[in-house]
Amino acid sequence: MPGNSLGERFRITTFGESHGKGVGVVIDGLPAGLPISEDDIYFELQFRRPGRFLVSGRRETDQPIILSGVFEGRTTGAPLTIYIENKDIMSQFYEEIRYKPRPGHADLPYILKYGFKNWDYRGGGRASARETAARVAAGAVAKKLLMLHNVLIAGYLKSLGPIEVKEPITIEEAICSRNSPTRAPRKDIEELYEKEILEVTKEGDSLGGVVEAFIANTPIGLGEPVFDKFKADLAKAMLSIPAAIGFEYGLGFYGAKLKGSEANDEIVYENNRYRWKYNKAGGILGGLTNGENVIFRVAFKPTSSIRKPQYTVDLRTNERTTISVIGRHDPAVVIRGVSVVEAMAAIVAVDHALRAGIIPSVRLSKDQADKIEENWERYKKLC
Amino acid sequence: MPGNSLGERFRITTFGESHGKGVGVVIDGLPAGLPISEDDIYFELQFRRPGRFLVSGRRETDQPIILSGVFEGRTTGAPLTIYIENKDIMSQFYEEIRYKPRPGHADLPYILKYGFKNWDYRGGGRASARETAARVAAGAVAKKLLMLHNVLIAGYLKSLGPIEVKEPITIEEAICSRNSPTRAPRKDIEELYEKEILEVTKEGDSLGGVVEAFIANTPIGLGEPVFDKFKADLAKAMLSIPAAIGFEYGLGFYGAKLKGSEANDEIVYENNRYRWKYNKAGGILGGLTNGENVIFRVAFKPTSSIRKPQYTVDLRTNERTTISVIGRHDPAVVIRGVSVVEAMAAIVAVDHALRAGIIPSVRLSKDQADKIEENWERYKKLC
Amino acid sequence: MPGNSLGERFRITTFGESHGKGVGVVIDGLPAGLPISEDDIYFELQFRRPGRFLVSGRRETDQPIILSGVFEGRTTGAPLTIYIENKDIMSQFYEEIRYKPRPGHADLPYILKYGFKNWDYRGGGRASARETAARVAAGAVAKKLLMLHNVLIAGYLKSLGPIEVKEPITIEEAICSRNSPTRAPRKDIEELYEKEILEVTKEGDSLGGVVEAFIANTPIGLGEPVFDKFKADLAKAMLSIPAAIGFEYGLGFYGAKLKGSEANDEIVYENNRYRWKYNKAGGILGGLTNGENVIFRVAFKPTSSIRKPQYTVDLRTNERTTISVIGRHDPAVVIRGVSVVEAMAAIVAVDHALRAGIIPSVRLSKDQADKIEENWERYKKLC
């Protein structure tokens, strides 16, 4: 299969470019009977929307339109298509980059692969972060379907440039970070993040950062040995996000410095189920979820489009030149990356829940649909 | 598709258990005309073989048998099956773990998912690292096919427990680490590694570590937006390896601390091609290979099977108990992990080369086959 | 993968319902550089359009809109999305069928599978032949891309109810049948077909028929043993069409009555290539195209929605009742089936040409694009 689809049973196919007519996603594999509305999808989209404080100046309403797959408010089992029009396009910013590929950006690799004349340079075309709106839309559907088991998925900004949250963060704090313009998990950190961003914006520069995310109330046994382990599919989903350059779960790179006796975790039996005492495994053991919270981190590089002049090559002459990327860019893509990380985690989790038969693949009963609605309402009201 | 296959055009399906009849792999998608022999496959298998100094005491000859797909020394386009018999099996070591799941191991998640009675506990069954022999066998075929473009793939042990190689290592040094029992890139480091292992073995404990690996002479444009980016498929392949708990490429987690002006890389035009001055992107930009060396790192947790007694639960009573895992286990699975990382990288690279049409999908010409043989001979003689 | 996608390298995903907002298709796997326009797509859509003489009274302009994947008139390598709005909807016709499933129709199986409340009964919802507009749109793109090798694909109506064309038809006649409202290959047959349709329409009944189709100038070696044989993928594509109930190629069911010496075909060497003297194999041998014209037939059942009263069950009471389906229905779906058969054949052929590397998977050169345009213009002017 070509590369614009993901998932075995919950299968998303995204389409659209930054400055084309719009972006969208087709979701195939949904059971019939899931109550879903454009408002449900918008609920998640609002948290990644450009135009929020401190992110890109582009102002998209990001109003999702359901083109297919829903009848009288419920899914029918047919493909669900969500479409988001591009409205606030200012392509004039991009004429310069047509000939001056931006350092750190997809521009030149796309040109080398697909040919200069076939490259939709306007706003980065297909390689633009705009495409992630389609992922977040699909993620909203995934999150809602996961409400069948009350699975909660949330991320927050664990570090921004040199500033790092050292203390442990709860999943509740992570969920509530959706109300913070920097996805900071706490007020004091929010202040530090904002100050850092203002500073770097003044310099015409940008920042990287790390997202930490949780999957709570995870069903046991998600993942399929030996290649579609939960950790493997999660890693792929995360690294498929623009600007993501690292993934780890549980102890991660730190765990590589430990001894077995330190990294292993005692198994205990409590309240009629097996537990892992300190969840050192980050919820995944043998590639399968073990019922503990899945905890993972994704490293994002700094936004590559910066105002600060940088050296590059003029493709017309192959001579050295400088570029100062104006356009409207996030000072730190990692901030909106939090929403995308959550969406991709939901997509992987729901796909494996369908594969394992924990969510029915054909249709939901009325009771199941009702339970989903209830849990979803509660989730929306959190924070 | 269920989880035991990987790859779109170079498709591997592994099978077999630790203490069953054997392990093997079916490779589908090979062009006809590739010269391949059991010796070629063995060449790579020898570097991951148990029984080498400092790794598991299990002594497998790991002699691969080609069951199908080769005629008069060349592939026919039909599935190539490689089978490796299990010979040195001592299942008696494993009776105890049937009821006492090992902390840090796949035992309990497998039992919870597949059912106690269906769990092949002998040596970890399907979850055993023995399965990676099949991956390395497939990787040998992938590596050889990549010789069409003289692509070189090599890893080494960048860190072992607290010991870390700080200075940059060349791909030549990485290749030659295959002669080191600890996959150390240099003699002085080898000594440090061996000392550390002996110490930890004495304690009945184990060590984690980090593999760094390179793909050199990488064709430009491997990877398919937006989900099958090269970085995404590489991440999945790496995290599918038992004990792998983190992946990063290029600047990785360190890059998340930088500013855009620091993380971006100047594009230059040299010798009729575009280059990235410092290869800060680790060879992947916009999810596509850019022609620079691909550089990435994989974190491995310490071997979870250790002699040192650990608390766990007795499944018959659900009471706390202790287990001291005897069996024959590597003090640091990360050492043999180097071979597996190389194999998985080769499998991903060749898959994307086929997808991009850079390697013909139907058959190789005689010239192409000859070039492959030549480059392969040279590769075998390195070091 | 769920069921709404088809193809390995030319991957189509259709979406939309009969009486929803519209229908559409996402095509993933197109090389960059293919010149394509909404007019190109419309060129093919016009031949299946409802509202032509003797087919459904529904009048859709079927104007395709390209939502993504094209930049300055050429594909970019990103997913190409084509969307066709539903305009002429009269859902009031369908209230009755909500409770009275039509005999011979998908109604009841959909209800039994997805649940009564999740069934979009308006016009048959997802099961409506309206979905095939998306297939024909994708088929237009496939047909155009196949112009790289001047592959010609055309079908015609070989039989309608009891009337059957016995004499051999040429591919040129098949192509020109696109100008006949009944897809008749010749004027005299057209008259017979029309008379038959008028008669059956008067009775409130409908007709079945057989489409015969050709793929000419077929590249040698399309198809992948042993499951993705060309004949196998063709069969699947054809049987995926609503109302299709049989497929055969070459001698087909007639060949099953023959002896080997009658069914085998002499191989000859002519004009520097191998030929099969009488093309008894219908262009496919060993599951691979052999360079001769691919010839196959698809049987369609009569339109199941008929005015004539039929017995069915009232779902509210489970009592016997009668239904007289009014709505606007083709007297013989097989007529528009010809366009769909062509489209599906093109989709299968282009998919296998991409798999075989005969069409480049990443991008077309300018020369290749020019050749495609030329051949396409010639193709449009035929007849």
Added chain:
Amino acid sequence: MPGNSLGERFRITTFGESHGKGVGVVIDGLPAGLPISEDDIYFELQFRRPGRFLVSGRRETDQPIILSGVFEGRTTGAPLTIYIENKDIMSQFYEEIRYKPRPGHADLPYILKYGFKNWDYRGGGRASARETAARVAAGAVAKKLLMLHNVLIAGYLKSLGPIEVKEPITIEEAICSRNSPTRAPRKDIEELYEKEILEVTKEGDSLGGVVEAFIANTPIGLGEPVFDKFKADLAKAMLSIPAAIGFEYGLGFYGAKLKGSEANDEIVYENNRYRWKYNKAGGILGGLTNGENVIFRVAFKPTSSIRKPQYTVDLRTNERTTISVIGRHDPAVVIRGVSVVEAMAAIVAVDHALRAGIIPSVRLSKDQADKIEENWERYKKLC
């Protein structure tokens, strides 16, 4: 994915050549807990075995060996590998065909696709019907798993050359045809078939024929719109069989001659379920199984390897020559085709049952396993 795998959730990958070491299949996607033995597999293999009366003189014991995936008699959820050694090989028969491609055979297309030197000509290599032993082995596993719903699958020889069974055959008669050397459904037909075969054998010629097969006790709702309809996947599976040249279900090609009022079928409500009065749809409506018996037919061409001299080309000179294929060949491959048709139908049915969640994808309970064993024992004792 390359072409040697089939199925979404019950995924088979076959390997091996006619005159190589052996043939085999890896089955991925089996739930844990299925009781399966080599005897179970052999039970089905015996019915396709060469060496039975009136089929190829080749005498293979066809003893299957389970290489992986079974522990203490039950599946573990890991890939199940079945291997069948080639024993009775007489490759000397085949030297001649290396240069004289057999009319009607895969020889020349394989050479043209994969290259003369990469073509395993011995016994047809990968294109040999020997590969179907692996399908029947996988089919045995599928059949057994389907016993969870007591699904019965059986075919018989409906026509052989000019002789055709006109009267309706029951599924019981079809099952018992496994005891007939010609898969005749009744004694009187058996005599006719045998006489015909002896005659044609004397002439050094061969016969085609039609297999009719049933799937009884079919769960409702198998199939996934719009491409993976049950009829579509069934068609693909059937046309993937060597020598298969046509497929139809229900009324098939005959139905194309009817009117809607004749082809439609009354829906009735009986014994608390909906039924179709005459099962004119052959058990599939809207692409979904409707709970009635699935009935379909597959046309096979005559064995292409015949003793009777035929014209072909000598590849060394490209001159006309004759070939008289000696080797050991079935006078009518369609006879053994019955077993293969059954196996492929079982594979498609079990795949869709898994996709629909009607068979659990992770593990079977003890009760489910017991029910399977019971039904299997009863099935084996039929006839």
